[in-house]
Amino acid sequence: MIKSKLKNIGMSIFAVMTKLANEKNAINLSQGFPDFDISPKLIEFVNHFMKDGKNQYAPMPGVPELRKMVSSKIEKLYNCKYDFESDITITVGATQALYTAISVLINPGDEAIIFEPAYDSYAPSVIVNGGKPIYISLQLPDFSIPWSEVNSAITSKTKLIIINSPHNPTGAVISQDDINELERIVRDRNIFIISDEVYEHIVFDGNKHISISESEILRNKSFVISSFGKTFHTTGWKIGYCAAQKILTEEFRKLHQFIVFAVNTPIQYAYAEFLKDEKNYLDVSSFYQKKRDFFLELIKDSKFKPLHSKGTYFQLLDYSQISDKDDFNFAFELIENIKVAVIPLSPFYSRQNDNKLVRICFAKKDEVLYEASQRMKKL
Numbered sequence: 001m002i003k004s005k006l007k008n009i010g011m012s013i014f015a016v017m018t019k020l021a022n023e024k025n026a027i028n029l030s031q032g033f034p035d036f037d038i039s040p041k042l043i044e045f046v047n048h049f050m051k052d053g054k055n056q057y058a059p060m061p062g063v064p065e066l067r068k069m070v071s072s073k074i075e076k077l078y079n080c081k082y083d084f085e086s087d088i089t090i091t092v093g094a095t096q097a098l099y100t101a102i103s104v105l106i107n108p109g110d111e112a113i114i115f116e117p118a119y120d121s122y123a124p125s126v127i128v129n130g131g132k133p134i135y136i137s138l139q140l141p142d143f144s145i146p147w148s149e150v151n152s153a154i155t156s157k158t159k160l161i162i163i164n165s166p167h168n169p170t171g172a173v174i175s176q177d178d179i180n181e182l183e184r185i186v187r188d189r190n191i192f193i194i195s196d197e198v199y200e201h202i203v204f205d206g207n208k209h210i211s212i213s214e215s216e217i218l219r220n221k222s223f224v225i226s227s228f229g230k231t232f233h234t235t236g237w238k239i240g241y242c243a244a245q246k247i248l249t250e251e252f253r254k255l256h257q258f259i260v261f262a263v264n265t266p267i268q269y270a271y272a273e274f275l276k277d278e279k280n281y282l283d284v285s286s287f288y289q290k291k292r293d294f295f296l297e298l299i300k301d302s303k304f305k306p307l308h309s310k311g312t313y314f315q316l317l318d319y320s321q322i323s324d325k326d327d328f329n330f331a332f333e334l335i336e337n338i339k340v341a342v343i344p345l346s347p348f349y350s351r352q353n354d355n356k357l358v359r360i361c362f363a364k365k366d367e368v369l370y371e372a373s374q375r376m377k378k379l
């Protein structure tokens with residue numbers, strides 16, 4: 001008999017909805033992944049490095065060429081230094097980086113502040129390590145962080161605050177004021193930060209991504225996590241990284257080496273090569289802004305009301321003019337009735353929630369977005 005460590009947790013909503021979309025032959029705007037081709041250059045690089053014999057274990061922290069490129073990208077964009085040898089670790093996507101960093105920080109009884117709606121891996125990773133998630137709801141309509149509530153939630157057991165900007169599922173982004181508030185809270189306390197920045201290269205309307213690493217106070221207490229999957233349309237390759245100061249990285253690698261040891265070698269070399277042309281990541285925001293605006297134009301005469309998405313490849317839609325069903329039932333009905341799969345917002349919350357919001361992913365071919373919008377306009 002196994003004593004479950006995650007008693008009340010079922011299959012991830014992303015897996016559930018994609019499976020259902022496939023079974024029902026629906027347009028899948030649910031799980032976040034692009035449906036278009038990736039750069040042929042990147043495929044060429046992977047081929048090249050495979051043929052070149054880069055097929056054995058990579059060094060445990062990652063291929064140095066890639067760590068150097070990540071370190072210089074961070075320095076260029078956020079004006080701060082992470083030593084490629086001691087501070088950068090290549091991981092199996094952001095998911096493993098998040099799990100590893102949470103495991104480093106959380107001991108039984110520790111509390112972790114998680115903002116809701118929250119990406120689905122945070123809380124289970126805290127719970128598996130014996131920690132207690134302390135949930136704080138972001139404030140509608142712009143899903144801002146209620147800092148006075150954060151202040152009141154801090155106890156002697158608080159060990160971790162998880163930040164995610166640009167934010168999945170809402171598309172919200174943090175501001176300099178948020179950074180200032182966070183600095184004030186953690187400065188003199190034994191509290192650490194995990195900053196999930198996987199959508200750092202998908203920020204709209206001329207805004208610049210604010211990384212936690214830009215603040216010296218926060219940098220010294222943070223694991224900053226990103227994923228090449230989002231930036232290079234390669235979610236299936238599952239490679240990401242964690243940047244953290246040496247003493248944090250030392251603990252991170254102690255766990256990393258026994259969770260995965262090392263990550264896919266030829267793909268790491270290929271990403272290192274691909275990162276040499278900065279256009280490959282700097283142009284991603286405008287690419288996705290066009291997709292967002294294209295989709296918004298298509299649905300502007302529908303009864304779905306979009307909330308403002310400032311980043312990520314997600315768009316929240318208010319369906320209250322269409323149905324008073326809860327978001328789960330509404331999403332299941334959509335698949336059945338118009339064969340479009342979306343993600344209900346409730347699974348991103350620990351508590352009952354009835355905001356009448358669903359999330360769509362617009363990282364799809366224009367013709368797919370067009371067809372989905374025609375079906376959605378029928379409602």
Ligand code: PMP
Pocket residue numbers: 032092093094095096119164167168196198226227228229235238239240
């Ligand atoms: N964090 C957030 C906010 C995400 O949306 C995702 C994408 N699934 C991840 C982490 C995980 O990234 P990866 O696929 O690189 O593990």
Ligand code: GLN
Pocket residue numbers: 012014015030031032033168
């Ligand atoms: N991040 C993606 C999303 O939010 C999916 C990740 C996953 O399937 N685990 O849809």
